[in-house]
Amino acid sequence: MKVRILGTDYEIIKDAEEKDYSQLKKCDGFTDFSIKKIVVAEFEKDESSIDNLEWYKKKVLRHEIVHAFIHESGLAENCDWARNEELTDWIAIQFEKILNVFLQTNALDSVKVSKINHNNKLNIEHGHIIGDISNISKQMYTIITKRG
Numbered sequence: 001m002k003v004r005i006l007g008t009d010y011e012i013i014k015d016a017e018e019k020d021y022s023q024l025k026k027c028d029g030f031t032d033f034s035i036k037k038i039v040v041a042e043f044e045k046d047e048s049s050i051d052n053l054e055w056y057k058k059k060v061l062r063h064e065i066v067h068a069f070i071h072e073s074g075l076a077e078n079c080d081w082a083r084n085e086e087l088t089d090w091i092a093i094q095f096e097k098i099l100n101v102f103l104q105t106n107a108l109d110s111v112k113v114s115k116i117n118h119n120n121k122l123n124i125e126h127g128h129i130i131g132d133i134s135n136i137s138k139q140m141y142t143i144i145t146k147r148g
């Protein structure tokens with residue numbers, strides 16, 4: 001799939017294998033800024049694996065997407081904090097929580113939340129999607145995709 005990151009199209013490769021991407025021998029995912037590609041490995045369960053590998057794959061994907069945003073912003077080359085793995089991971093881990101608060105408080109310009117009902121359901125304009133607040137990232141993706 002392709003996503004647009006600060007005006008640049010990036011190809012997303014999920015469940016990639018080491019035979020196709022030798023870089024995965026040393027990491028779980030990577031972003032190749034030179035060809036605008038984000039690659040996340042396929043993981044096989046073994047005795048040392050965490051239980052929820054899908055959760056981990058999403059975490060790695062978010063981390064790599066944050067790298068791509070920072071790179072495309074022009075900060076990655078000359079700014080120490082922008083190359084900081086700890087900061088990149090913090091954004092990747094905390095983003096969903098921040099997004100949920102933005103939505104709850106109607107603090108976004110691109111998405112209007114018309115109401116939050118007593119069951120914590122959001123009614124979002126620009127797509128007319130009603131859903132559970134804990135699943136909001138998927139809805140945001142749907143909204144952004146529909147809006148082009």
Ligand SMILES: [Zn+2]
Pocket residue numbers: 063067085088
């Ligand atoms: Zn990284």
